[in-house]
Amino acid sequence: MTEHSNEGDEPLESSSPSLSLSTFHDACQEAGRPVLTASELARALERPQRAVFDDLEALSASGDLKRLSVSRDPVVWFPSELEDLTDRERVVVFPKRREIIVDRPDQFTRAQLTQFANLEDTNGEGGYRYVVRPADVWQAPHDTFEALQRTIRQALSRTVPALESWIESQWRRAHQFRLTTHPEGYTVLEGESAEVMGNVARQKLDESHVHAPISDTEDWVREGAEAAIKRTLYEAGYPVQDDRDLASGDPLEFELQVSLRSYQETWVDRFLESGEGVYVGPPGSGKTIAAIATMERVGGETLVLVPSRDLARQWAETLVDADVTTLGPDDVGQYHGGQKEIRPVTIATYQIAGMDRHRSLFDDREWGLVVFDECQHVPSDVYRRSTHLQSRHRLGLSASPLREDDRAAEIFTLIGPPIGTDWEALFEAGFVAEPELEIRYVPWADDEHANAYGSADGRERYQLAAMNPEKVDEVRYLLAAHPDARALVFVDYLEQGRDIAAALDVPFLSGETPHTERQRLLEAFRHDELETLVLSRVGDEGIDLPSADLAIVASGLGGSRRQGTQRAGRTMRPAGGALVYVLATRGTREEDFARRQLQHLGRQGLTVREQTVDRDQDEEATDSDEVGGAGDLEE
Structure with missing residues (x-):
C-alpha cells in the first residue's frame, strides 16, 4: 500500500497496561519496519523506557520476541516468527480521515467492511484502502445501530470510539x-x-x-x-426511509431452477429486508439470475425496464428457459417498438415506459416488483420518467453505477441503496475471471496525421486521435498475436468501424444495423460461428456476449468511467484468460483519457499495464511494465 502520512491523525489502537505481542506488531506497523529498540517502542507507547524494556524481556523469555545486539543500537527486538508480521491480517484505522487500511484481510473481514465502508483502491499485493462515507452508513444493512456497531468491531477487531461516534451520528441522520x-x-x-x-x-x-x-x-x-x-x-x-403501503401486485408463482452462489443469496436476503436496492457487481457475476431469484421470493407480478430491445429479448429468453425457471411463454411479455404485450412478467424499454401514451398501461397494473436494469441511466432526463412506477419492491442492476455528472446519488434515492460484493472476492473464488488490462500507446500513422492533430483544436483533435489509421494495423497485429481468441473491437465512430471491419473482413454491428441482422450476428458470435466482431457504442450495454475472451478498445477513450467498465466487463466471465487492450494515440489527450477510464477498475483490484508500441524496431518497448492497479495512475 502507499504509505500514508498521519497528518495529526494517528491510527487508534487499544492500549493496555503491559506490552503484548499484538501491541508490538502495531508499533512495527507504525514504524514501517519489523524491528524496534526499547526507546523507539517507549516513545510510540508513551510509556517509561524501563517499563517497556522489562516487558520486552518478558516477551523474549516467553519466546514471542527475540533480541539482537547490533552496532548502532544496544539491542533491537523482533518477533520470533518474523513471517507472522507479513502474513497476518493487519487493520490500521485513521478516524479523522475515516480511512481504514487493511493488509491481507480474509474474506470475512472484507465482507464486514463492505457493510459500512467503500473500497477505494487496492495495491495488488494484499493491501486494501477503505473509506467510510456518509452514504455507506446510511445504506448499512442493519436495523439498529447496536447491530452495525457489532459489525464494525468484528471488522476492526477492536473499538475505535472516534470513528464509531461519527458513524452513529450518520446513522441517526438516516x-x-x-x-x-x-x-x-x-x-x-x-x-x-x-x-x-x-x-x-x-x-x-x-x-x-x-x-x-x-x-x-x-x-x-x-x-x-x-x-x-x-x-x-x-x-x-x-436520506428518507420509504415505508409506504405500495402495491404488491397479483401473485406470481414459479420456481428458480438454478442454485444461487453464496453472495447472490446474500444480495437477495439484503434486498428483502428493505424492499429496495441496487445489485452492483462486475459483468458475469450473475445479477440477472439474482434478480430472477428476487422475483421468485417477492412472488408478485414484475415489470422489468431495460435500455434496449435487444436486452428485452435476452431477458425474455432467459425467463422462459426451462433450465432457469418454470415460467412459460404465456407468463412473459415484451413491450417496446417491436412487440406490445402486458403479461405477469413484462419487459419494457425505459423510453416506452416513460411515454405519456403508454403510461396508463403500466400504471393500471399493480406491480409487486419493478426491476431497473442498467440503472445507471435512471437519472437522465429521458429515463427518469419511468421511475414514477413505484411498487413495494424496487430493484436496480448495474455493473457500474457511475456517472460523470453530479447525479449519481439519484440512482440510490430513486431506486434504493447499493447491494454488492467485493470484486476481488469474486475473482479469488473463481466466480468471475479477472481480465488482464493493457493500455497500448500507438504512434501516428504518418507526419501528415500528426501535423493535422497539432493544428486542430477541441472536438476535432479528439476525433483525429481516436481515428488514427495506425490503430487499424495495431488491431490486426493484436488479433494475429491471439489467433484463437474470440474478439470484440470497440469503436466510437462509424467511419472507423467500417474501416476496421473492411480491413479485417469481419462484420460491423452498429445502431444502423437492422435488428434481425443484429440478432443474427450475435447468435453467430455466441455459437462460435463468428470469431471477431466490430462494435459501436451499441455494444457497450444491453448485449450479452458471454464467450468473448478478447476486447480491443480502438476508440472511445473520451467516454465515461462507466463505459470503460462495460467494455472491460465484456470479458469478465467464469472462463479465464481474458484480455483487454485499450489503444491510445501517443502524445495526445487519449493517454490521459485511457488512465481516467480504467482508474476505477484498478480500485476494484484489477491490474493495468502500460505498453508503448515502437514501429521503428519491429518490437515493443516497455514504457512501464506494470501498474499495480489503475488506482496508481494519475487521473
Whole structure:
C-alpha cells in the first residue's frame, strides 16, 4: 500500500497496561519496519523506557520476541516468527480521515467492511484502502445501530470510539425522516422531531412537494412528489426511509431452477429486508439470475425496464428457459417498438415506459416488483420518467453505477441503496475471471496525421486521435498475436468501424444495423460461428456476449468511467484468460483519457499495464511494465 502520512491523525489502537505481542506488531506497523529498540517502542507507547524494556524481556523469555545486539543500537527486538508480521491480517484505522487500511484481510473481514465502508483502491499485493462515507452508513444493512456497531468491531477487531461516534451520528441522520401511507390513502412525510421537521424538511421543501402540515412532525405530500422529496432531503444529508403501503401486485408463482452462489443469496436476503436496492457487481457475476431469484421470493407480478430491445429479448429468453425457471411463454411479455404485450412478467424499454401514451398501461397494473436494469441511466432526463412506477419492491442492476455528472446519488434515492460484493472476492473464488488490462500507446500513422492533430483544436483533435489509421494495423497485429481468441473491437465512430471491419473482413454491428441482422450476428458470435466482431457504442450495454475472451478498445477513450467498465466487463466471465487492450494515440489527450477510464477498475483490484508500441524496431518497448492497479495512475 502507499504509505500514508498521519497528518495529526494517528491510527487508534487499544492500549493496555503491559506490552503484548499484538501491541508490538502495531508499533512495527507504525514504524514501517519489523524491528524496534526499547526507546523507539517507549516513545510510540508513551510509556517509561524501563517499563517497556522489562516487558520486552518478558516477551523474549516467553519466546514471542527475540533480541539482537547490533552496532548502532544496544539491542533491537523482533518477533520470533518474523513471517507472522507479513502474513497476518493487519487493520490500521485513521478516524479523522475515516480511512481504514487493511493488509491481507480474509474474506470475512472484507465482507464486514463492505457493510459500512467503500473500497477505494487496492495495491495488488494484499493491501486494501477503505473509506467510510456518509452514504455507506446510511445504506448499512442493519436495523439498529447496536447491530452495525457489532459489525464494525468484528471488522476492526477492536473499538475505535472516534470513528464509531461519527458513524452513529450518520446513522441517526438516516433515521430522521420517513414516508408513510395515511389511512385515507395519501402519502405523509414524518420527521423524528418537530425540530428536524422545521429546521430541515420545511426549509428544503416547498409547495411543489407538500400541501400543508398535518402536525408538528407530519406533512401531507403532493401526489407524485415522493421521488423529488427523497432526492432533495438526501442531498441535504438526510436520506428518507420509504415505508409506504405500495402495491404488491397479483401473485406470481414459479420456481428458480438454478442454485444461487453464496453472495447472490446474500444480495437477495439484503434486498428483502428493505424492499429496495441496487445489485452492483462486475459483468458475469450473475445479477440477472439474482434478480430472477428476487422475483421468485417477492412472488408478485414484475415489470422489468431495460435500455434496449435487444436486452428485452435476452431477458425474455432467459425467463422462459426451462433450465432457469418454470415460467412459460404465456407468463412473459415484451413491450417496446417491436412487440406490445402486458403479461405477469413484462419487459419494457425505459423510453416506452416513460411515454405519456403508454403510461396508463403500466400504471393500471399493480406491480409487486419493478426491476431497473442498467440503472445507471435512471437519472437522465429521458429515463427518469419511468421511475414514477413505484411498487413495494424496487430493484436496480448495474455493473457500474457511475456517472460523470453530479447525479449519481439519484440512482440510490430513486431506486434504493447499493447491494454488492467485493470484486476481488469474486475473482479469488473463481466466480468471475479477472481480465488482464493493457493500455497500448500507438504512434501516428504518418507526419501528415500528426501535423493535422497539432493544428486542430477541441472536438476535432479528439476525433483525429481516436481515428488514427495506425490503430487499424495495431488491431490486426493484436488479433494475429491471439489467433484463437474470440474478439470484440470497440469503436466510437462509424467511419472507423467500417474501416476496421473492411480491413479485417469481419462484420460491423452498429445502431444502423437492422435488428434481425443484429440478432443474427450475435447468435453467430455466441455459437462460435463468428470469431471477431466490430462494435459501436451499441455494444457497450444491453448485449450479452458471454464467450468473448478478447476486447480491443480502438476508440472511445473520451467516454465515461462507466463505459470503460462495460467494455472491460465484456470479458469478465467464469472462463479465464481474458484480455483487454485499450489503444491510445501517443502524445495526445487519449493517454490521459485511457488512465481516467480504467482508474476505477484498478480500485476494484484489477491490474493495468502500460505498453508503448515502437514501429521503428519491429518490437515493443516497455514504457512501464506494470501498474499495480489503475488506482496508481494519475487521473
